[in-house]
Amino acid sequence: MSRQEELQGILRELRQAVPEITGVMVASTDGLSLATDLPEAEAARAAAMAATALGLGKRIAQTSALGGLEEVVVRGQAGYLVVYAAGDKGVLAVTAPMGANLGLIHLEARSAAAHIAQTLA
Amino acid sequence: MSRSYKLVVSGPVGAGKTTFIQSLSEIPVVETDELATEDIGKEKTTVALDYGLLTLDGVPIHLFGTPGQERFDFMWDVLVEGALGLVLLVAGDQPRDFPKARHILEYLTSRHPVPFVVGVTRQDLPRVWTPEDVADYFGLPQEQVVGMNATSPTSATLALIRILELVTGERWQGVW
Numbered sequence: 001m002s003r004q005e006e007l008q009g010i011l012r013e014l015r016q017a018v019p020e021i022t023g024v025m026v027a028s029t030d031g032l033s034l035a036t037d038l039p040e041a042e043a044a045r046a047a048a049m050a051a052t053a054l055g056l057g058k059r060i061a062q063t064s065a066l067g068g069l070e071e072v073v074v075r076g077q078a079g080y081l082v083v084y085a086a087g088d089k090g091v092l093a094v095t096a097p098m099g100a101n102l103g104l105i106h107l108e109a110r111s112a113a114a115h116i117a118q119t120l121a
Numbered sequence: 122m123s124r125s126y127k128l129v130v131s132g133p134v135g136a137g138k139t140t141f142i143q144s145l146s147e148i149p150v151v152e153t154d155e156l157a158t159e160d161i162g163k164e165k166t167t168v169a170l171d172y173g174l175l176t177l178d179g180v181p182i183h184l185f186g187t188p189g190q191e192r193f194d195f196m197w198d199v200l201v202e203g204a205l206g207l208v209l210l211v212a213g214d215q216p217r218d219f220p221k222a223r224h225i226l227e228y229l230t231s232r233h234p235v236p237f238v239v240g241v242t243r244q245d246l247p248r249v250w251t252p253e254d255v256a257d258y259f260g261l262p263q264e265q266v267v268g269m270n271a272t273s274p275t276s277a278t279l280a281l282i283r284i285l286e287l288v289t290g291e292r293w294q295g296v297w
Contacts, residue, residue: 028158029155029156029168030155030156030157030158030159030166030168031155031168031190031192031193032158032159032192044192045192045195047192048168048190048192048193048195049195051155051168052153052168052169052188052193052195052196054168055153055154055155055168055169056153056168056169056170058153059151059152059153059169063151088156089156089158
């Protein structure tokens with residue numbers, strides 16, 4: 001199975017585990033899309049933003065002595081975007097509407113991020 | 122009110138933005154560099170911002186460096202907010218990046234009309250575009266284009282003073 005297929009498989013399982021999730025993406029830490037269910041036009045921008053959020057979050061965590069970054073949560077009035085560190089090389093971004101079960105999303109997405117980290121290692 | 126200046130440092134990948142801020146900052150530079158997965162001629166690349174701070178004659182100067190890659194252009198807008206001036210760096214030995222530099226300059230100055238200087242880096246190399254050539258290329262007056270070496274604090278300070286003179290409309294009288 002190619003790396004691309006493995007990543008798509010992990011994303012598919014994540015979406016099946018939490019149907020509330022509205023979008024998923026794996027990007028490199030320098031902001032290139034590796035796998036996603038977003039339309040291509042949106043994917044490039046979303047990958048760059050996910051990498052920026054993760055990169056900035058890492059630096060904030062480091063400066064504030066919080067240890068290694070695990071995730072960054074953006075909560076808007078209409079929903080969530082959570083960016084998870086997936087090892088040293090990857091970023092997993094997940095979107096969900098307001099009212100979604102964030103605890104369940106964290107549970108499944110952290111596990112998916114660990115699989116993504118192995119795949120990219 | 123005490124004065125302070127926010128300046129933005131932008132330009133294409135590999136122009137020397139992070140190095141420029143490192144050369145000038147008196148505090149450890151806040152960097153957000155990540156391993157580059159594309160071949161961009163260096164190992165790491167800025168994904169969010171660089172931040173450095175120095176004081177020049179008692180005036181705090183805040184330096185915000187942008188990512189160079191166009192996919193991070195949303196950060197250009199974020200960082201230029203409230204800036205009083207822009208330093209656009211181009212590598213003098215990478216003329217193929219000049220169109221990208223011109224794009225960044227037009228992107229930023231059309232949305233946020235701030236004074237700017239163009240710094241032509243790597244003037245220590247033997248085969249390099251001079252500031253005069255680059256001024257011609259960008260159609261800018263010579264005094265808005267400075268030759269420099271981003272690794273040299275003295276050289277970086279001279280470029281900084283040029284933009285501060287444009288921002289303040291005064292000749293810099295300080296001791297440095």
